[in-house]
Amino acid sequence: MSRDGAVLTVVLDNPTRRNAQTPSLWLALAEVAENLDPEVRVVVLKADGSSFSGGIDLGMLTPEGVAGEVSLLAPAAEGAEAMAETIAPYQRGFTAWADVDAVVVAAVQGHAIGAGFQLALAADLRVVADDVHFAMRETSLGLVPDLGGTGPLVALVGYSKALEICVTGRAVGAAEAVASGLASVAVPVDELTATTADLVAAILAAPEPAARALKPLLRSAGVAGRDEQLRNEREAQGRLLHDLVTRAQAGA
Numbered sequence: 001m002s003r004d005g006a007v008l009t010v011v012l013d014n015p016t017r018r019n020a021q022t023p024s025l026w027l028a029l030a031e032v033a034e035n036l037d038p039e040v041r042v043v044v045l046k047a048d049g050s051s052f053s054g055g056i057d058l059g060m061l062t063p064e065g066v067a068g069e070v071s072l073l074a075p076a077a078e079g080a081e082a083m084a085e086t087i088a089p090y091q092r093g094f095t096a097w098a099d100v101d102a103v104v105v106a107a108v109q110g111h112a113i114g115a116g117f118q119l120a121l122a123a124d125l126r127v128v129a130d131d132v133h134f135a136m137r138e139t140s141l142g143l144v145p146d147l148g149g150t151g152p153l154v155a156l157v158g159y160s161k162a163l164e165i166c167v168t169g170r171a172v173g174a175a176e177a178v179a180s181g182l183a184s185v186a187v188p189v190d191e192l193t194a195t196t197a198d199l200v201a202a203i204l205a206a207p208e209p210a211a212r213a214l215k216p217l218l219r220s221a222g223v224a225g226r227d228e229q230l231r232n233e234r235e236a237q238g239r240l241l242h243d244l245v246t247r248a249q250a251g252a
């Protein structure tokens, strides 16, 4: 993780295992998001190596588990409710990014499978490399996506396509990702960092109060009723216009 002014970069840094994910990673991600410095305006989620993430560490689904990690099979054996309770804090590693007013950008290259796909979906924007390979593989393991990915996937590509992507577990490549709204832009792998930096610069160039007000406003648009959303719009505008006018008057 590194900080450069108003930009926080969070890096998955286990490329030899294709950034396979574990519960401790999910808790760490939740901790970062939930304690994000309010001065941070953009968060970049990226990953070292050839793949963004190969998804959950498959060792977690074996009786031996993964050294240093809790067992997932023990609560599963205990009961459905115990398993569901175990998952809840892990979901925050994904969903907490929606609750920060910083814009979250995922830079995604290579494989983004299962939990890797869901982590990319946890961001507000995705910049992808032309070798990107999104796949929701949970179904083929007899499971469902459970790390916050279903909501954003449906919102981005629509119910039918989301169902088809999840039930087949097929690969979604760069061209389809852009065409379906999953990604903002696809670029050659060696341009991923520079293109992400350009997008970050464009976000930072927007007037800060307006940019900060936008994310909660657009996020609530998908869930709020019409009257509530209209109130959200006018209240946000009220605050912004009030600040603009009072600052102009103070400067006059």
Ligand code: ACO
Binding pocket: 016, 017, 018, 020, 021, 050, 051, 053, 054, 055, 056, 057, 058, 059, 111, 113, 114, 115, 116, 137, 138, 141
């Ligand atoms: N869990 C544990 N180890 C993994 C994972 C994973 N999810 N992904 C990759 N690795 C390990 C491999 O076992 C391999 O280890 P080794 O060098 O000790 O043999 C190493 O990372 C490199 O992996 P390769 O398969 O050699 O790399 P490649 O680039 O050819 O393929 C890919 C990458 C496609 C990600 C492949 O590793 C793969 O299919 N992984 C499993 C994907 C998966 O099914 N994830 C679960 C989805 S469901 C969910 O996330 C909830």
